[in-house]
Amino acid sequence: MKQILILSGKGGTGKTTVAAGLAHLASGTASLVLADADVDASNLELVLHPELEETTPFEGGVKAVIDPDLCTACGRCAEVCRFEAVLAGDEAYAVDPVACEGCAACYYQCPVEAIAMNPTQAGEWYRSRTPWGVLFHARLFPGEENSGKLVTTVKQNANLWAIREKADYMLVDGPPGIGCPVIAATAGTHLALLVTEPSMSGLHDLERILGTVAHFQVEAAVVVNKWDLKPSRAAEIEAFCRDRGVSLIGRIPYDDAVTRAMVSGEPVTAVTDGPVTAELWRIWRAVADILAD
C-alpha cells in the first residue's frame, strides 16, 4: 500500500480538486482509501458524496478552569502563564479557554489547588463510504488546538483500514502551510504531490513546502494548476523544478469546469472529459509510475 499526500504551501491552489479528480479516476483500476487531512477546512467531503458510517469524538487536550470559590486571587497563575490566557480579577482569576494551550503550569503552581484541567472535545472524526473508496475525514471545532493530533488520528485510522482492506493506495488531501498539521500529515507518506499555481506567491510557497517535505525525507513531485493563466510565471516554476531536480508531472489548464464541479458537488473529472480530465489522467499515470519503482 502506497500513501500519496497532496500539499501546496499556499492555500487555494487546487489540492482538493486534484485529490477528488485522482480519486475518481484511479478508483476505476485500483482500490483506494481516502483521507482529508485539512481538518479545519475539510472540503473533500463536499465533492465525494460521503455516506457517513461512523463518528468518533476527538478529545484534543485539556484546558485550565479556575474554581472561583477556592481562588484567593493571589495571581500566581497569571505569573506563570506564558500564553496570556489568565484574566486577572479582584475576587478570583479566570482562564480564557481560547488562549489556554493546556500546559497545566498554573495547575501545578496554584497554592490552593483551585485549578482543574478539564478535557475538551476539540472535534470529531468520521468514516464514510464514497463511490470511490472509504473516506476518513474530520472536523476540528473552530478555534481549537491540536490540529496536528487530529490529522494524525485521521491518518492512522485510514492507514489501518487501508492495510486491513489491502488497498493499493491511500490518497490524502493535505492542509495548506508548512507547520504542525502539515508535518503530522507527512508521516508515512511515499509521495508528496505539491500543487502550485503560476504566480510569485505560488513559487515562493512551493519552495517552502518542498523544503519541508525534503526535511522529512519524503519524495515530491509538482503539479502546476491553472498552468496557462500566466505562462511566464509557469516557465519560472518549470525552471525552478529543473534546478531542484524535482519532477513536474502535471500542467492543469484553467477551466471553469473546475468551479462548475465544485458547485454541483462532483469531482471535476466526473463533469468534463476535457483537458483538465486528460491532464489528471496523465498525472495519475505518472504517480503510479513513480510509486511502482
Place this chain on the structure above:
Amino acid sequence: MIISVASGKGGTGKTTVAVGLALALLEKPPADVASVTLVDCDVEAPNAALFLRPALGPEEVVELLVPSVDAERCTLCGRCAEVCQYHALAVVVDKVLVFEDLCHGCGSCTMVCPEGAISEVPHRIGTVARGRVGSMRFAHGHLDIGRPIAVPIIRQAKRGMHDDKGVLVLDAPPGAACPAVASMRGADFVLLVTESTPFGLHDLQAALQVARDELGIPVGVVINRDGIGDDGVERFCLDEKVPILLRIPFERRIAESYADGVPITQTVPELRTGLLELYGRVREAVA
C-alpha cells in the same frame, strides 16, 4: 484600529485585500487615520512582501525557551515528564530526553523540578523582520522549515506594531485553528474574504464561528472572484446578518497582475474607493 483579514479557505484573496486596504488608506488617509501598518501573520506562507516590496531591517530570531537538563543534578525522578502535557520530555534508563519540536515553551517542567536541574535554553523556530513601505510600517514572520509551532512567531510579529491613532491591518493565515485565532485575537474587526463556491462557504462558516462566536469580534465579508460559483455565500450572509462590504470581480487581468505581485489598487484603481468605503463601514461598526 486593528483589522484582521482572515478567510477559512486558503487562496481566497486575503493578501490581495489586506495589501489593497493598507495601500488605499495610505494613499488617501481618512481624517482619523494617522498611520497605516501591515503585519503579515501567515508565517507559514508569507506573501504580502511580494506585493509591497518593503525595505526591511535586520531579522529578529524568534526563539522558544525549551528545557535543558543538568545531568549532574538530575535524579531521574520523572516529575518533568509527568507534568509535560506535550510529551516533550521522556525519562530513559540514565537520562532525560528533550524533544524540542514538541515543546510549547510553557516552563512547567522547570518550575516543578525538585532539584532545580532544569534550565531554559532558546530554541530557534523562525524569524521576524520589520520595515517600511514608504510611510507604512510593515512586519512579517517566517516559520523555519521543519518547525511545527507558528503561533509564537505570529505573536512576536504583531508585538509593538499598533498605535492608537493608526490602522493596523493583519494578514491572517487560512484555517480556523490556533494560527488563525492568534491572528484575529485583539482585533477590533475581522474581514472574512471568501469566494462564492461551496468550498468558500464551508470554510467561511468555520472562520465566522471563530471570529464572531468565540472571540466576539464584529465581522464583515469580502467576496472575491465575484461572479463565479453560486449564490450560497450571499444567502448565508443574509441569514447570518453578516454585511458584505466589498465585491472584487472575477477578471483575468486581476489574476495576471496578482501573479506578478502587483497590488490590486494598481490593477483596478476604482477599487480604492470601494476599499475606503469599506474602511468607513468598519469604523462605524466598531464605534
